[in-house]
Structures are given as C-alpha cells and as structure tokens.
Amino acid sequence: MVELTALALVVLSATAPGVSTGRLLDAATLMFLGVLHTEIAVRAERVRRRVTETPHVDLSSVWTFAGAVLLPPVLATLVAVVVFTHLWWRAWRPRVPVYRQMFSTATVVLACLAAGAVVNYVAPHHVTAGLGAGTGPVALVLALLVYTTINSGLIAGAIAVSSPNPTVTTVLGHWDENALELATLCLGGLTAIVLAINPWLVLFVLPALLVLHRAVLVRQLEEAASTDGKTGLLNAAAWHAYAQREVSRAVRQGGSASLLILDLDHFKSVNDRHGHLAGDEVLAAVAATLRTEVRDNDLVGRFGGEEFVILLPGVDDSDYGSAELRLVADRIRRRVEALSIQMPTPDGPLTISGLTVSVGGAAFGTDGTELTRLLETADSALYSAKRAGRNRVHVGLHSRNEGASGREPGPALHEAESGESPAAG
Template sequence: MVGDSLVATGSGGRSSRFAVPRRLLGTWSLWELPRRGLIGYLLLVDAAALAATTYLFALRPPAPSALLPFSALLAGMILSSEISRPIERSRADTRLGAGLDAAWIFAGALLLPPALAATLVVASAVYRWLRIRRGIPHRQVFAAAATMMSALAASLLPILVGAAPFADATRDFQGFALVFGTGLVFLSVDAALAAPAAEFGAEPSGFAFDAAMVAFGLLIAWSAVDWPFVTIVLAVALVVLHRAGMMRALRGHAGTDAGTGLLTASSWLDGARTQFDLLRGRGTDLSLLMLDLDHFARLNDEHGRSVGDDVLRAVADTLRAEVRAADLVGRFGGEEFVVLLPGTTRFDAHAIAERIRLRIASTSVSLGGRQPDDPLFAGTTISIGVSSHPADGETLDRLVGAADQALRAAKVAGRNRTVVFEAEESLD
C-alpha cells in the first residue's frame, strides 16, 4: 500500500537465504541512481581502474627497491591526513577527489611504477573510509577509481615517450616540460572522469585546489630524490597551508544552500555534531530524518530543471514549516534532505515524518500551462528514513547511516513511505 510506514532492521530486513548478497548488492545506493547509463559509466570506470592496475602489476612487476619510496610516501600521506583529519572531514562531506592526499599520490605517479602508484590511491581510499568519513559507498569507490586512472595515466606518460625515470632525469627545461605535462595529464584525466559526478549529487574537488596539490606533489617528489630531509619540511608546510586555507573557506562560506536556503551538508554536519555531543552528554533523546524525493530525475526530464528547482524550494519551505526552530534542517545534495530533531523520541519522530510526507505529497508548483491539455501543476512524493539515539547509534555517523539504510528500505518498498530503522536485538 502506498504511504505505508515500515520498520527496517539492522540485519537488512526480513531474513532469507539471499540476505547476504542482497545486502551487498541489492541495497547498494548505486542502483537508486536515476539513469542506467550513469550506473554503467560508474561501473565501467571502477572496472577499468581495477583491470588496468592488475594488468600493469603482471606486465611490470614492481622491483623490491620501489617498496622503500612507496612506504615513505604512504607514511607521509597518512601522517599529513591524520593531522588534517577534522578539516578533511568537512571537505569530504560533498566533495569528490583525494583532497590533501593528491599531493602524495602525484608524487607517487612521478616516483613509483604505475601499479604501485595506483596502489597508493587504494591505500588512500581505505584510510579515508576508515578514518575520515564513511560516505556513500559507490561515490567513494568511483572517486578512488577515477584517481587511480589519473595516477596510472600520469605515471605511464614518461614511459610512453621514452623519457628517463624522474629520479634519473636532468633538471632542465625539457625535464620540467615533461613533468608539467605529466601534471596536466593527471589533472585532465581526473577532471574528465569526475565530470558526471554532478549527476549524483557530488562536486568535483575543484581544479585550482587539485593543481595546488599537484604542485606540492612535484616538490615532494623532487625533494625525496635530491634532498630527502626537505620532504619533512614540505609535508609540514602542506598541512599548515591546507588547514589555513580550508578554515578560511569554511569561515567565509555562508553555510546555506543557494537553491533552498537550507543548511549545506557541511554546515548541517557541523551543527549536528555540536547538538549530538551536547544531548548525548545529557542523556536526552534525539532523532534524525533522512528524506529523498521520489523520481525527481523524471520530474526534471518531463518539466525542466526550473520546475525541479521550484519543487525543491517548495519542499524546503514545507520542511521549515513542519519542524521547530531548534530542529536542524539541511540539504544533503541533489534531492536529499536531512533533519535533526533534538529531544525527540522515535515515536514522535515517526509522527513528524509522516506529517511531512503527507504535506509534501499535497504540495505542488504551478506550471503555467497555456494550452488546454497542458498540465497546470507539478508535485512529488518523498521517502523518509528515521533513526533515533541511543538505540540506533552511539555516534552521529552511525545515526546518519541507520537513517540512510531505512531510507533505502523505503525506496525498495515502493517509495512514498516512512521507514523506521530498528536494530536487530542480539540473542543471548
């Protein structure tokens, strides 16, 4: 029945012998993307990165001597990222790309065999997943795959033109031109592969930022060959400049989404963490709603993006009208929204979610039809996932993940409904 309220368990819902593959594949948010061509493109890039790396490992196995610079770059990358972790977490909320790690990855593209350069990207992706942010899996996998392809292309360029390895090359204009070209290849491949990212709500990291990281990567590689101790100085300078620049950017950012007037993802997360830590210390209930418009891509295709923007604004207005001033409402990118409800139990959060869902289902925007057969109004429905603290998570990340899982369950169950996450009780 359309509009039902359901419960999603932490074990993936109702059990069956297909529970594990369904959890791994069937509920992956990749399948919720609106265009099959986009899904195919993302999978193609992922597969190409894996296949190319595997082939190059077999074709040009890294010599044991390459393991020392690989280990040094890996250690420097992890250390600098760990120091900058709070800033990188804010940046990682909505941005694709390797971030601060791009400097070390490009240095690896200059110094390491292609397969090891790609492996450095894999190490960066695993570290970011474990220590910075566990975001949408298909988005983070694609970001890593695109960066792997960029590193492979950059490290293969000197080989293809028959140039000497970076460590043995002369430091003259010809050598600089080759390194400059290598940097352009790295940036261009990454930008070209990430261009479709806007289709699923993420933003590329920005050419100027990536170019600055590539420039630092060149200096790191150069110092590692000619004056290794300077690499430590450059690493410290990279972290300091990165932190200062990102802090200025965060302070200068208005914190609101231009299209809806709601908080941006990074601003919402900053406020939500503050609220979460405060209320957790007091032992107060707290709930979270994750909301996603149903078939929004189809609405854009049928009526145009301007109508889609009007619908997003109408939904944002409805959210503001249906929650309290103390509640935190943000836009998570694309057609996804999130609401933090301090001092709200699971039962009350479910009631609020249902009220919002029904209100949005009855909201429409004018199309201004001029012909008798033209539609006059356009509207949408919304799917909502609900999670609550402390039952569904002791951290904000887990609470967001639980609500996201409930939201995906609502989509699978037919959309236009509210699903409450319910962690499966352990059996003694």
C-alpha cells in the same frame, strides 16, 4: 566498469620491470607521509566533510601524483590504494559508502597509471634526476594535465549521471576547488622531484600541506556560515552583503542590476498537512529550480520561510532589460508550477504538485538606486501580484500582471498509489 578497468590495467602492468629497492623505499615513504598527513589533519578533514556534502579536494593528490610520476605502476597503485583507504577509514566513514570509495579510488588509480605512462614516454630516465632536468618538467606538466583530466572527468561523469538536475557547477565544481586541485598536483610534482634528489627533503612538504589544509577549512567554514541549510542558497545576511556590493558597484561604475522577490503561494498548507519534512523538500526543489533558471553570477538567496530573492547584475531598466527580467521571472513561475516532488512517507509515497509562486521585481535606476529601495519596490510588486490572484509576475512601482495562469490553486497533495489529488488548504 571503472573499477574493473582499473583492476585489469593494474594486473597487466604487474609484470612490467622497474621495482627496485630504491623504488620500494620511495613508495614506503609516500605511504608513510600520506598516512601521517591524514592522522594530523583528520579532525579538519572530518569537519570539511560535515560542512559540505559535495565532493571536495582532499589534498591527498600530493602523494598519489608523486607516486604516479616517480614509481612503477604497481607501486603507484599501492600508494593510491593505501592513502585513499586510510583517509576513508579515518575521516570519511560512514558518510561516504564503500561503493563510492571504491569508485573514487579506481579513478585515482586510472589517473596514476595514465600519468605514469606519460612520464615514462616523455622522460624515460626519470628515476634519477630526469624529472627536474631535460624533458622532465615537460613530462610533469603533461602528466598533471592527464591526471586531472581523467580523475576529474570520471568524477564529473558520475555526478552528471546521478544528479537529477546537473549544472556546470555541480558537475565540474567551483573554480576555486579546481584551482586547489591544480595547486595540490603541482606540490605533488615538486614532491616527486625532491624525493628523487634527496628523500629527507620531502619532510618539508608536510608543514606547507597542513597549513594549506587549515586555510581550505577556514574557507569552507565561511561558505557554510553564509549558506542556508535547507536549500543550499545564500542565507539572508550573506545575500544582503553580496547584493549590496553589486549595487554599490553599479552606482560607482554606472552599471545595472535587477531584483526579483518570490513567495510560494499557500506553502503553509504543505507544512500543516504533511509536516515540515515535506515542506523542506518543497523548498529544496524550488531552490534547485531557481539555480537552474538563472546565470552562475546571479545572486540567489532565501530570505526566510517560503520567500526567495534573486539579484541579476547587468539586467538594466531599458525596455529590453525589463522584458528580460519579466521573461526570467515568468520562466521561473512556470517551472515552479510544473514541479512534481515525490517523497516517501510512513503512509506511502507522496507526490506534491500544483505549486505556484508569486513574483515581484524591480530594476536599478527606474525603481531606485539603493538596495533597500529596490527591495521595497519588489516587495510591493510581490504583494500586488498576490492581491491580483497569485501565480503572477508584477514588476516595478507601476506593475501589471505579466504571468497570470487563470487560477489560484493550492499545492495538490496525493498518495501515489491512490491516484487522489485533493486540493490542500
């Protein structure tokens, strides 16, 4: 639908006047610089695509947005198609399938057409110096907002529909990615102004863009180094560093924090019976559940094996805070218990259910004021929960059972077509 809408609007705008020799030269310049940018930064872009499978800002909006506000609709569309197709061919194949590339290109085309329409309405004489004077700056700001709203909105909608458990972060992206897109569009607006005044000056945009590309790559590599590959959570070292920072802040500023350690019960039986690929699916599903059940500023990490850890800043050791901690822990326990993970195998579809998790908790203040002490206390509470029968929540030094289910099952593994559900392990 998005692709057909973009195509229909391009066809309707094809008869619009305004395709002059000067505009053709501007379009050729933007396409040349867009292709040159990709060729110079292709290795960095390939690395960026490898280290993250989630959508990210590719910085090509500099050229497509400049074309949107400066060129007639047909030429702006041509710039977007050429730049995006070349970027996909050189940097994204085969990780990005053709249908996804067509959808992404269509969203950019629609954003370009809308941004161009705004500029033509607010600053109709922008083909000369109108972008830098009079109503030109206002037109650029409005066009930027329209461009990013349409492009980001369509992408966010597609992610929300296709993701099994969409969150605000997965749908709208991290704030720094959105800030980067905004900065890229601002640079595109400046590129359009410079191109309208003196086309040779646009060459100065390229070095700044390449430096920005490298800086973004370094940031993504740092994030990848702190992320657990199987779950997408913080790895043990990164979690410990961030958690230590939060606890130190709580000590200095009189703040608060609470901690949970979670361990999957009988996880070894999943790996023993169905292999480590099935175990990896279980870990990923549990990690997604943890992210869903906590706040965006809570620190969720994988400590190794089947053990996870969560730091909840602001949750204190008062009666209310302790009740909130137990509520969060028990909600997670129930969500894990309700998981049903389906995956294909050479022997047919496999469903893994009946998973359980034991949880131990500790609160800053009552259970210690150092991260090491909080971890020791939560770990002791965790083993207390396991000794009490598993699938339970124990909190603090004098923990008590907060969430027993009355049974201690192993994960139920069965072939979907057979309907059998033998206990594992």
